[in-house]
Amino acid sequence: MARHIEYNPVEVRQKLMAQFWAAGYSETSLSDLEAATGLNRRQLYNGIGDKRTMFLVALDDFVEASVQQLLAPLEGDDAGAQDVRILFDKFISMANEPDGWHGCLVCSSSQEEIAHDPAVRERHASFFDRIRNAHLNALTRAMQRTDSKLSIAELNDRADGLFSTHVSLCVLGRARRPVDQLKRIAGHGLRCIS
Amino acid sequence: MARHIEYNPVEVRQKLMAQFWAAGYSETSLSDLEAATGLNRRQLYNGIGDKRTMFLVALDDFVEASVQQLLAPLEGDDAGAQDVRILFDKFISMANEPDGWHGCLVCSSSQEEIAHDPAVRERHASFFDRIRNAHLNALTRAMQRTDSKLSIAELNDRADGLFSTHVSLCVLGRARRPVDQLKRIAGHGLRCIS
DNA sequence: TGCTTTCCGCACCTATCAGTGAAATATAAG
């Protein structure tokens, strides 16, 4: 009854996310998005929506991919210090790659004006909370396993210590800080849980 | 022998810095800078230079103001844990103000594309180093005063722990995270030095 | 009063921005 789309929507969304991740919202133009996807702006508009909508979709895709590839182990029942260590090590090795690492789309775009948009704000807040809760989970499980009795207040402090380390690794990794410093930051953060 | 400028250059530079601080480099237009200063672009060009040059000047002014108003106590001979505590408390109370706080111009613009500009990159690196060294100084002095014997490695780890806390407070303050969380992050960071 | 030098005001430049109108094209149902 009608014409079919000629592209793979999943691939296109992945490429939109990669573009926004590399350049942020305001520094990505529709021409950049066309070049990244191989589609023209008409196709992007018809298929997804305007630039803001594309960014919301990219945020959702980024969160999904980040959780799956990085955060999931910290959210499981058997999470522990080793999972946090592996996560931080991944940040550091990605920051160490020659082509550079773009950190975290949520952390970096939280510094842009688009962060004041309610829909963006909600996604940012939700992902920040999720990161913190993942660390809290890993921390709580690790303490249970070693029979360490920590107060709720102490657990919350340490969870935010891990969260703070997580955020600064993303930000300072994107800022191209020396890898030695990132290692010390990660090492220091890990004292919360080990 | 020639005409005089009609504006106060110091005030103008301060207003340029405020505008870039609030909106970053790429999200500030020449029209924004005109509105912020009350000058037209011709005056800005003749008086300072192009947009990039104005940003470099703003970065320098930001660093100078930040050091003077916030970082200086940590750089002194009698620096200590209390100075770090006061600094972090200032971050938190500024983040708590209703009109919002713009964090740190260096931290936020380090996530922008302009951070790849060599002159910008150099300023960013230099200020990040200065922050870290200020914390290292406060830490070292505090440890000397309490006769705590810490290894160089341990001091470096803790200095970067304080630095990491400093950065994440700036970033998460701008990102409008809950004040309770900022307090826990600051409190946790302070364990490096107290 | 001229002359020189600097600064100011205004209009203008080209390039790019996000977004759109409408015709051409492809598909599937009848």
Added chain:
DNA sequence: CTTATATTTCACTGATAGGTGCGGAAAGCA
């Protein structure tokens, strides 16, 4: 094959971006 619907192509819009050309206005000096 015809028709209805959805997708693609491409040129185009008004707005704004950063940056400039140039005439005129002020100031100091002769």
